[in-house]
Amino acid sequence: MSKKFTRRSLLRGTLGGTAVCMGLPLLDVFLNSNASAYASGARLPVRFGTYFWGLGLTDTPAGGTRWVPATTGPGYEITPELKAIAAVKDKVSVFSGFRAIPEGRANLVHWSGHASILSGVAPTASGSFDEASFDTRVADALGGATRFKSVDIDASMSRTPVSYSTRSGKTFASPEVNPLGLYTRLFGAGFQDPNSDNWQPDPSIMLRQSVLSAVKEQRQALMSTVGQADRIKLDQFFSSVRDMENQLAVQLERPEKREACNPPVEPGELPRGASVDVVNENTRLMARLLAMGMACDQTRAFNFVHTSGASETYMAGNSKIYHQITHDEPTDAKLGYQPETSRLAEQVMEGFGAFLEELDAVPEGDGTLLDNTLVMAFSDTGYAKIHSIDNIPMFLAGGAGGRHRAGQHIHQPGEPVTRVSLTAMQLVDTPVGEFGRGTMKTARPVSEVMA
Amino acid sequence: MFSRTILTLVCLTVGGSLSGPAARAADIAKGAEIYQSACKGCHEVSIGPPLAGVVGRPVASEPGFGSYSDALKERRSLVWTKDELDHFLAAPREWIPGTLMMQTVPDAEERAALIAYLETLGSGSDVEEGTAALSIDQPVIVAVRRLNESQYRNSIRDIFGADIEIKARFEPERREEGLQAVGNSDLSMTSAGFEQYFGLARSIAAQVLDPARDNALAACSQAGSMDEQRECTEAFVGHYGERLFRRPLTSEERAVRVHTALESAARDGDVRQGLQLALTSLLAAPEFLFRIEMAEPDPGNPGALRLDGYSRAARLSFLFWNSAPDEELLAAAATGKLYQADGLQAQVARLADSPHYEEGVRAFFSDLLQLDGFDNLVKDPAIYPKFSQVVADSSREQMLKTLVDLLLVQQRDYRDIFTSNETYINRALAAVYRVPYPADTAWAPYTFTPDSERAGLLSQVGFLSLFAHPGTSSPTRRGIKLHEIFMCEPTPDPPADVDFSKVKDSKAGTVRGRLLDHMENTGCVACHRRSDPPGLALEHFDGLGQLRKYENGQLIDVSATLNGVAFVGAGGLGQLLRTDERIPACLVRNVYAYSAGQLPAPEQAEFIRRSTREFAGDGYRLPGLMQRMAVAPAFFNVLVPEGLAATGANARDAGATGR
Structure with missing residues (x-):
């Protein structure tokens, strides 16, 4: 009889056989020598996600900015609008100077920038992309083994749910918009605690599988007499059905133990409101749930929206929204920049800081969840006052399981934003050699940040 | 036995080297592209003058256009020759300083192509020639349109009963050309979305087949022999399948579900569970979740397609009832009655006569007026303490109650919505x-008094709060939405490089003052002088729609001028809109677009014009308009979808139409 010595059986022993589920700091004895895997040999998964916020960061029109660090390479200094990431700066690389190139197409305000970053080409019309967003490719590569291929979140409290993740260029993901919705998706019905010792396959899952095969049966018949646009829609529908089948298949297998998994309690309702303090609080709570969802291996890919392109967030009590302020506020003659805009930018970045802190707060291996994650963060514009799509602020945060040489400032003015996107894809081992179209097509990742 | 598909590609384009007419055709095509991307955004929505006939026309001479700049008016003795246009397009503001024209076409070849295209606009020559035409001899799918949330809910209610609970988050919708009905035609379903619909399918099937629920068809469990059980299951799947798919199931569609049900029943000895699985798979099928519209060759019009009977039934039912067809309508489709004028007439009259018709009208206006915005409307509580979700929901309901009462109950002139002060209010x-x-009822009729300054739908709290910012009013947003919703004239996005440095900060003063600054800025004026005036006239209503006369201590002036016509306040605006010819024409277009999920094709332009004339002749009454449109053959004409040829070659064995 082989005696399995796991952290949890040890714990159970000490507590007299009761099934206990609680997160504990890891002891080295459970890890292999380089700590990228548990002693059982299972490697810790690498996760990938995007983080978006609206309205960029602030330039000082006379020259310089409120956010680009003066020095490049490792050990960059914290500028005023980067204050919020100071605590985790060694895990964050800052990319400045990169630009979206519309190539004769109009710069569609609050759209062309992030559409270029995600789809690799400046779009022809606002509201749609000309190519799929690249996060879907990463999710396809990473997501097969988890219940959800990808989880989409929108913390912005906007009028309509915001997502920039799309497979068809027209249908965008439908995000979770509050902590309760996200909790229910990740930890509600269908959640199987990976650390539970009395796991049993749910027989009703096989019944559901039979339902889905009936749904798919008529695929050929439907596809035979259909135009191009409708074919794309039906294709996506059936690919969503396949994702559901995959989800069911995953649920029929005993989940691998996840030491860092400690399912949270159901959150309450948040007050509605789109002021930046509320959005940041929503961001923190949803980041915490997402982090635990990844620790419990429910998903390995996500897209997180803090605020939308032409962000409607505002300082509580102020009659003007952020978007309006970026355009209307004059540059302060003495300071050389828009003071209120810059203050709002700092606040918005606090959302990003909070997001990263939550990922960094979950211990995993000999580090944290953030060390096994790569987050690509970016905005729709550089300097929002003039809808600039030059110098769009971009960040890569997290260790990507040791692949990311984090903590650097990369300054490459005029280079296409797609290079950072390609870098992100390659850091998490997506099988992609080049990305983008036209002038933004690139096969050159930013190698300085790749280990 | 499946019919063979024969797809014939008739290509009219002349091949070979480009010279003479061919080169010109290529130029025109390129010019058309430039026109689409650079010109039409303003020139088709009366920000700039219409361009049909511009080549050879005197400068600033389009009679219907009242917004020429002084600079152009001063040059009325000039004619837009090709040469003159070429200079102008190269650098408009250098060639004629003071013009409001914002677009430049710096490339000489592109200018030549554009001018060649503009010449064709006036001549009536058909630029569509040279595109491919298809002839088709079997039914094809012409549209795949995702059901929206209310259509889904209503379908379930009408098919299974109002007691079925539907708890899920629906996929976000998309608005194009002002309508979700059009935008949703572009949408598919994401993984997260299907997850929701699949969960919903399971929950609905479980509720429908709950033993506590009296359901005759669930009595299959009492069936004795295997044959009886099969027969019962087939009837169950056939019945609900036809209602959910809005057409009879094909034999394959039915067989696969009957098989699932019987197999599960045999394995687990649970007949109800088997039926539940079959029903779940109907509810999770694309044929239910999407409106899949089929068309067939039109026997009366060789080469053209018409919607088939069941797709007609669905179009009518969703237009008039915002729900799936009932059994009578499906029966009319089955017997071919929806192809015949009198049969169609009878069904349309029945639909319009039903109490469900109000739901159809509500759904139409909810989409048109973008009332979905109330679901997530946010106001800063520090600035508008009276705002709450109850107020938001009440505002939406007020708009709908007002419209239903005026247009459906009283059958008043549609244009009265801009002037009538009859409405309903509740306590909130x-x-x-x-x-x-x-009153001690939840809602009560109410007529606004003259001193309220209210006049018509646009001065209700609903419109005013929906199209404003969280902490302030927005004349621009109100004006843009008014043009988009009621005149079918969207406003182009602002140019990305617009120079905001000239816009003054205004912590003090009025929003009006800030916007009038835009009017002095050449980069802004072309659009803002159109978008802002209606909103400026509504400035006595703050971001929540509350009456106010002062802003930051200054008296607000609500006079405005649009297209050369001066007016004052909400009352003046209402009067102006009531006589605007674009407004009824836009409603007709929208009734069609809402129902068809797309804008009218050029082939339908005459149908839309005729319907607009008849609308006027009938005193602009909405029910008459909808009924006349719904019985016209043109209403059911459809175009061959692009890219069908590519798949047609493989189509013959697939048997899409075993019905």
């Missing part, structure tokens, strides 16, 4: 309008 709204609410 009475507080915002600052009027007493003496």
Whole structure:
């Protein structure tokens, strides 16, 4: 009889056989020598996600900015609008100077920038992309083994749910918009605690599988007499059905133990409101749930929206929204920049800081969840006052399981934003050699940040 | 036995080297592209003058256009020759300083192509020639349109009963050309979305087949022999399948579900569970979740397609009832009655006569007026303490109640919605309008008094709060939405490089003052002088729609000028809109677009014009308009979808139409 010595059986022993589920700091004895895997040999998964916020960061029109660090390479200094990431700066690389190139197409305000970053080409019309967003490719590569291929979140409290993740260029993901919705998706019905010792396959899952095969049966018949646009829609529908089948298949297998998994309690309702303090609080709570969802291996890919392109967030009590302020506020003659805009930018970045802190707060291996994650963060514009799509602020945060040489400032003015996107894809081992179209097509990742 | 597909590609384009007419055709095509991307955004929505006939026309001479700049008016003796246009397009503001034209076409070849295209606009020559035409001899799918949330809910209610609970988050919708009905035609379903619909399918099937629920068809469990059980299951799947798919199931569609049900029943000895699985798979099928519209060759019109009977039934039912067809309508489709004028007439009259018709009209206006915005409307509580979700929901309901009463119950002139002060209020709204609410019913009729300054739908709290910012009013947003919703004239996005440095900060003063600064800025004026005036006339209503006369201590002026016509306040605006010819024409277009999920094709332009004339002749009454349109053959004409040829070659064995 082989005696399995796991952290949890040890714990159970000490507590007299009761099934206990609680997160504990890891002891080295459970890890292999380089700590990228548990002693059982299972490697810790690498996760990938995007983080978006609206309205960029602030330039000082006379020259310089409120956010680009003066020095490049490792050990960059914290500028005023980067204050919020100071605590985790060694895990964050800052990319400045990169630009979206519309190539004769109009710069569609609050759209062309992030559409270029995600789809690799400046779009022809606002509201749609000309190519799929690249996060879907990463999710396809990473997501097969988890219940959800990808989880989409929108913390912005906007009028309509915001997502920039799309497979068809027209249908965008439908995000979770509050902590309760996200909790229910990740930890509600269908959640199987990976650390539970009395796991049993749910027989009703096989019944559901039979339902889905009936749904798919008529695929050929439907596809035979259909135009191009409708074919794309039906294709996506059936690919969503396949994702559901995959989800069911995953649920029929005993989940691998996840030491860092400690399912949270159901959150309450948040007050509605789109002021930046509320959005940041929503961001923190949803980041915490997402982090635990990844620790419990429910998903390995996500897209997180803090605020939308032409962000409607505002300082509580102020009659003007952020978007309006970026355009209307004059540059302060003495300071050389828009003071209120810059203050709002700092606040918005606090959302990003909070997001990263939550990922960094979950211990995993000999580090944290953030060390096994790569987050690509970016905005729709550089300097929002003039809808600039030059110098769009971009960040890569997290260790990507040791692949990311984090903590650097990369300054490459005029280079296409797609290079950072390609870098992100390659850091998490997506099988992609080049990305983008036209002038933004690139096969050159930013190698300085790749280990 | 499946019919063979024969797809014939008739290509009219002349091949070979480009010279003479071919080169010109290529130029025109390129010019058309430039026109689409650079010109039409303004010139088709009366920000700039219409361009048909511009080549050879005197400068600033389009009679219907009242917004020429002084600079152009001063040059009325000039004619837009090709040469003159070429200079102008190269650098408009250098060639004629003071013009409001914002677009430049710096490339000489592109200018030549554009001018060649503009010449064709006036001549009536058909630029569509040279595209491919298809002839098709079997039914094809012409549209795949995702059901929206209310259509889904109503379908379930009408098919299974109002007691079925539907708890899920629906996929976000998309608005194109002002309508979700059009935008949703572009949408598919994401993984997260299907997850929701699949969960919903399971929950609905479980509720429908709950043993506590009296359901005759679930009595299959009492069936004795295997044959009886099969027969019962087939009837169950056939019945609900036809209602959910809005057409009879094909034999394959039915067989696969009957098989699932019987197999599960045999394995687990649970007949109800088997039926539940079959029903779940109907509810999770694309044929239910999407409206899949089929068309067939039109026997009366060789080469053209018409919607088939069941797709007609669905179009009518969703237009008039915002729900799936009932059994009578499906039966009319089955017997071919929807192809015949009198049969169609009878069904349309029945639909319009039903109490469900109000739901159809509500759904149409909810989409048109973008009332979905109330679901997530946010106002800063520090600035608008009276705002709450109750106020938001009440505002939406007030708009719909007003419209239903005026247009459906009283059958008034559609244009009265801009002037009539008859409405309904409830207690929550009475507080915002600052009027007493003496009634003890939830809602009560109410007529705004003259001193309220209210006039028509646009001065209701709903429109005013929906199209404003969280902490302030927005004349621009109100004006843009008014043009988009009621005149079918969208406003182009602002140019990315617009120079905001000239816009003054205005912590003090009025929003009006800030916007009038835009009017002095050449980069802004072309659009803002159109978008802002209606909103400026509504400035006595703050971001929540509450009456106010002062802003930051200054008296607000509500006079405005649009297209050369001066007016004052909400009352003046209402009067102006009531006589605007674009407004009824736009409604007709929208009734069609809402129903078809797309804008009218050029082939339908005459149908839309005729319907507009008849609308006027009938005193602009909405029910008459909808009924006349729904019985016209043109209403059911459809175009061959692009890219069908590519798949047609493989189509013959697939048997899409075993019905």
